[in-house]
Amino acid sequence: MMRLSGRLRSAMIIGGQGIRARKLRTLLSMVSLFLGVLAVVVVQAGAGIAERLQLSDMELQNGIDGTKVLYGVPSAAGASQAVADTLKGRQDAVAMFSMNAVIGEPGVRPVNEGGAPFDQDWGGVQVCDASGRCVDENAGKPKGQAIELRITALTGDIRPFRPYRPKSGQWLDFTTTPQLAPRLVLNEEAAKGFERYHVPAEMRITGAPHNMTPQLIGVVKDGDSQPHAYLRLDELTNWLPLDRMTDPSSGYTDVQVALAGSTPVESVLIAKLKALSGGADMSAEPINSRKEMEDQLDLMRVIFLAMASLVLIIGCAGVLNVGLATVGERVEEFALRRAVGTPRAVLAGIVLAENLVTGLFTAAAAIGVSVAALKAVTVVLGPSEPFLQGVEFPWSAGVSGVIAGLVAGILGGFIPAIRAAGIPIATVMRA
Amino acid sequence: MTSLIELAGITKVLKGQKEPRTILDGVGLTVRAGESVAIVGRSGSGKSTLLSVLGLFDRADSGTYTLDGRDISKLPERHAAKLRSSHFGFVFQRFFLLKHLTAAQNVAMALVNGQGWLPRRERRTRVMQALDQVGIAHLAKNRPAKMSGGEQQRVAIARALVRDPRILLADEPTGALDTETGTVVIDALQEATTRGCALILVTHDRDHAARMGRIVDLQAGVLTERVPVLAGAGVDAPTTELPRIGGPA
Numbered sequence: 001m002m003r004l005s006g007r008l009r010s011a012m013i014i015g016g017q018g019i020r021a022r023k024l025r026t027l028l029s030m031v032s033l034f035l036g037v038l039a040v041v042v043v044q045a046g047a048g049i050a051e052r053l054q055l056s057d058m059e060l061q062n063g064i065d066g067t068k069v070l071y072g073v074p075s076a077a078g079a080s081q082a083v084a085d086t087l088k089g090r091q092d093a094v095a096m097f098s099m100n101a102v103i104g105e106p107g108v109r110p111v112n113e114g115g116a117p118f119d120q121d122w123g124g125v126q127v128c129d130a131s132g133r134c135v136d137e138n139a140g141k142p143k144g145q146a147i148e149l150r151i152t153a154l155t156g157d158i159r160p161f162r163p164y165r166p167k168s169g170q171w172l173d174f175t176t177t178p179q180l181a182p183r184l185v186l187n188e189e190a191a192k193g194f195e196r197y198h199v200p201a202e203m204r205i206t207g208a209p210h211n212m213t214p215q216l217i218g219v220v221k222d223g224d225s226q227p228h229a230y231l232r233l234d235e236l237t238n239w240l241p242l243d244r245m246t247d248p249s250s251g252y253t254d255v256q257v258a259l260a261g262s263t264p265v266e267s268v269l270i271a272k273l274k275a276l277s278g279g280a281d282m283s284a285e286p287i288n289s290r291k292e293m294e295d296q297l298d299l300m301r302v303i304f305l306a307m308a309s310l311v312l313i314i315g316c317a318g319v320l321n322v323g324l325a326t327v328g329e330r331v332e333e334f335a336l337r338r339a340v341g342t343p344r345a346v347l348a349g350i351v352l353a354e355n356l357v358t359g360l361f362t363a364a365a366a367i368g369v370s371v372a373a374l375k376a377v378t379v380v381l382g383p384s385e386p387f388l389q390g391v392e393f394p395w396s397a398g399v400s401g402v403i404a405g406l407v408a409g410i411l412g413g414f415i416p417a418i419r420a421a422g423i424p425i426a427t428v429m430r431a
Numbered sequence: 432m433t434s435l436i437e438l439a440g441i442t443k444v445l446k447g448q449k450e451p452r453t454i455l456d457g458v459g460l461t462v463r464a465g466e467s468v469a470i471v472g473r474s475g476s477g478k479s480t481l482l483s484v485l486g487l488f489d490r491a492d493s494g495t496y497t498l499d500g501r502d503i504s505k506l507p508e509r510h511a512a513k514l515r516s517s518h519f520g521f522v523f524q525r526f527f528l529l530k531h532l533t534a535a536q537n538v539a540m541a542l543v544n545g546q547g548w549l550p551r552r553e554r555r556t557r558v559m560q561a562l563d564q565v566g567i568a569h570l571a572k573n574r575p576a577k578m579s580g581g582e583q584q585r586v587a588i589a590r591a592l593v594r595d596p597r598i599l600l601a602d603e604p605t606g607a608l609d610t611e612t613g614t615v616v617i618d619a620l621q622e623a624t625t626r627g628c629a630l631i632l633v634t635h636d637r638d639h640a641a642r643m644g645r646i647v648d649l650q651a652g653v654l655t656e657r658v659p660v661l662a663g664a665g666v667d668a669p670t671t672e673l674p675r676i677g678g679p680a
Contacts (some may be wrong), residue, residue, distance in 0.1 A: 006546070006547050006548030007545040008544060009543075009548055010543045010544060010545040010548070011545065013543050014543060017531065017532065017536070020531070021529075023530075063552040109450065146470050169513040192554030195551065250602075299493050332527060333529055336527045336529075336540075337540065338512065338515075339486070339488065340515065340516065340521070340540060340590070341511065341512050341513065341514075341516025341517070341519075341541070341544045341545075341546050342516075342545050342546075343508075343509055343512045343545050343546070344508065344509075345509075345545075346544070346545030349545075354455070398554040406552075425483075425488040425489075426483050426487075426488050426489055
């Protein structure tokens with residue numbers, strides 16, 4: 001143990017002397033290696049951040065991992081009311097009643113029929129009756145200043161389950177008294193439509209006996225490519241009876257309930273809905289977006305790691321080149337060290353120690369640059385890209401950088417180390 | 432007195448040429464502790480090769496090499512490295528000091544060689560003692576570039592002495608020095624023999640050889656004992672028998 005320690009210490013001391021004596025060569029080795037290690041660190045950090053970005057995009061539409069979602073609330077009489085009554089005032093479960101609405105001139109064909117994105121044309125919307133005969137819903141109507149969009153009425157704040165990112169204005173306030181003029185929060189696509197087309201503030205929903213005048217109060221990013229608006233359920237029910245919201249004849253309607261992972265509301269709600277629908281089987285499904293995208297992320301990571309490895313190998317070749325040149329310059333030193341009793345293994349250890357220390361310095365530099373760059377990006381872009389807020393340098397990227405530096409040091413120093421160990425002592429006799 | 436080194440029938444043949452060339456041809460040599468031996472001979476006669484074999488830098492093709500009664504003719508390299516560290520000190524014609532290290536660090540090189548470990552304080556003490564033995568302790572912090580040739584060679588001697596070797600091998604240590612400085616260096620080497628260290632000196636300088644206890648002559652790979660010299664006895668040795676370099680034929 002003592003002997004090993006002595007050898008290790010000797011290699012470290014002599015290696016340190018070698019680095020101090022050849023600062024320029026050490027710097028050249030570091031430059032060769034820097035890009036390779038930086039590539040590994042950036043790929044690892046980038047993969048972590050990309051995962052976060054992709055996950056945050058998926059969370060917008062699917063919900064935060066761990067959330068449970070109850071899909072397909074039955075259209076049976078009283079089901080919508082049961083959902084609204086059960087979830088009223090609750091924060092651990094929120095119901096979303098979705099349907100189509102048209103805002104703008106009455107009796108015209110909307111500029112985006114069917115609620116299509118404004119740069120796409122989905123064609124006319126066909127409505128089919130029970131016999132299967134379909135007709136164009138807007139047949140004979142002239143094209144006018146009206147926008148069709150999807151609206152979702154909420155029983156409470158959905159953002160703990162779907163973290164919509166505010167873009168402008170404000171989000172729905174569920175603590176105030178409901179207003180007669182429903183307050184709408186638009187998604188970005190809907191906001192684009194209202195910016196492009198000046199439409200009258202009159203909103204029509206199939207099944208509603210009267211048209212309403214909405215108020216636009218804010219814009220959020222919700223990950224939906226269709227124009228979409230969110231409003232309070234209690235403001236919508238002033239105009240549209242709850243049962244009509246789930247009536248299939250009212251057009252394409254949908255009810256979902258987002259539930260916290262372990263809320264007791266789940267079993268109560270399901271029991272009520274089962275009773276109303278005559279025992280139909282239903283259950284809430286947990287959201288696991290991270291698992292769903294793992295394969296995709298793994299593939300991306302493998303591709304980037306392969307590229308980073310290539311850069312790292314080129315860096316190793318640089319280190320190898322510098323290392324061999326250095327050993328060539330130090331032939332007499334190594335021969336002399338062997339003459340004074342330094343074992344071959346320690347000589348190899350000296351060269352490896354120098355390369356390992358260089359690799360570690362390089363890794364530290366690459367990690368430092370990455371941390372600083374990430375900090376700069378979050379400071380500069382953070383305010384406009386909320387997903388960047390609070391992003392921290394992933395420790396796994398730091399570990400990867402250190403490992404890459406050490407591996408590159410070993411790979412780049414291996415052949416010079418073998419060469420150093422093989423220098424004949426007689427070199428000093430012949431000099 | 433028992434012998435420290437015994438060479439018997441040492442042969443070394445240089446291969447890799449058209450005709451293999453015999454460098455050492457059945458060399459036999461006995462050296463006792465505290466003894467000083469000069470090896471003389473013309474250039475290319477095999478002196479440095481003999482020193483390489485003695486210092487375990489190289490291995491003889493045949494013959495036996497006994498050190499302290501132990502046959503080390505076929506010693507594996509890692510054991511040879513250990514013996515070089517513990518038993519031998521080397522001084523070369525070119526001083527081989529590392530220019531980026533101070534005199535003290537150059538001397539410490541022989542202690543920081545992976546053969547055991549000495550705490551820093553003890554290392555420093557031994558280094559300073561070695562530098563003091565050769566009279567240059569005051570230059571401990573100087574780098575080689577700031578020292579004269581004689582001072583540099585004395586640092587090299589201190590490096591050879593710092594582990595208290597039993598055998599000191601010196602390969603033309605005064606070859607790059609003027610006569611006066613060379614004498615100082617030989618003084619420093621001979622000083623070591625008073626502490627029981629054997630000194631084997633390869634030299635072309637007859638005056639320095641004459642100061643050794645014995646002179647052996649290596650000619651065409653064959654070693655012959657030359658004139659015994661009574662060092663310090665006031666006897667003027669017949670140095671004319673030593674080979675000469677240059678001068679009138």
